[in-house]
């Protein structure tokens with residue numbers, strides 16, 4: 001007999017989610033997560049992946065992953081600090097550091113566990129973390145895990161950041177104070193105001209931590225948001241993921257040698273969770289090599305982003321204020337947003353709706369993630385479908 005208490009808890013809560021239409025049915029892809037996907041036998045144009053540069057199914061990355069698997073095996077066999085550090089892991093970290101123009105870098109198994117490990121390796125209960133209110137869940141959890149006092153800062157509000165930094169310093173309560181922010185915010189596509197952030201950080205002696213999950217491979221010709229602003233020497237933590245534009249899996253922090261040395265002895269996922277697979281590491285190295293040698297994919301990504309945005313705007317849609325290829329199409333009311341997304345899918349375009357509580361009530365949107373792998377024909381088909389569904393549901397005239 002399994003626990004009756006647990007069963008009751010699960011049944012009640014699952015039923016409540018289902019009754020409120022909040023239970024998420026998972027779509028299963030019958031193949032790679034490329035610009036076109038197949039779900040339940042239906043071929044769809046894919047506007048929902050983070051595969052910005054098309055690398056997730058790139059032949060060059062696949063070849064390197066297979067080659068490394070032949071040489072090193074499918075698994076690393078241990079955590080990094082026992083004997084799960086293979087030459088390919090060090091090669092990856094050297095590549096990341098060179099690409100980011102930092103002294104060193106450390107790789108983790110995912111962006112999520114990178115944030116869990118890196119924040120709490122440095123911050124503790126004697127410290128405070130100023131955190132943008134729209135930061136990613138992994139930042140929120142990482143901050144919580146550290147035990148530091150978390151102070152929410154209004155989204156991208158530099159006056160609020162300045163005021164709260166001042167207050168935290170003047171309280172004299174904290175040994176260290178960090179400001180942590182997404183480099184690119186994934187719901188609206190807006191970019192962290194790093195020049196102002198650096199100014200405030202210098203004034204109040206803040207540690208700076210930029211999570212560039214959506215900026216790496218996209219901003220700064222691929223090298224990220226910090227590089228975009230030329231602030232590599234001013235930001236303490238350049239954190240990123242290897243699972244979005246890089247197309248594979250994993251996370252990293254790039255920074256000074258001292259910081260990386262410390263993370264390698266204190267970040268718990270590095271110490272207690274088995275290393276990245278050799279195949280994944282090799283594929284990431286290839287992705288960084290490609291990005292270092294050519295901006296072809298990066299330019300196509302931005303061009304496709306502009307094309308999609310112009311098209312949607314010309315049709316009369318509200319596409320918000322994105323500064324990146326991320327293209328929200330703001331529908332407004334929650335139910336209508338969900339219906340809109342469902343109709344797009346029926347018409348062959350897969351674009352997910354994002355509604356409250358992920359975004360504020362009344363700002364429901366269908367979020368589009370154009371990539372370098374989309375063709376103009378695909379984007380034209382997406383636009384034609386938006387026009388059809390938009391008129392049908394009276395979102396546009």
Ligand SMILES: *Cc1c(COP(=O)(O)O)cnc(C)c1O
Nearest residue numbers: 110111112136138213241243250
């Ligand atoms: C996706 C994301 C992560 C998590 O990265 P994974 O590699 O998918 O675990 C962390 N931070 C931000 C801002 C993200 O968008």
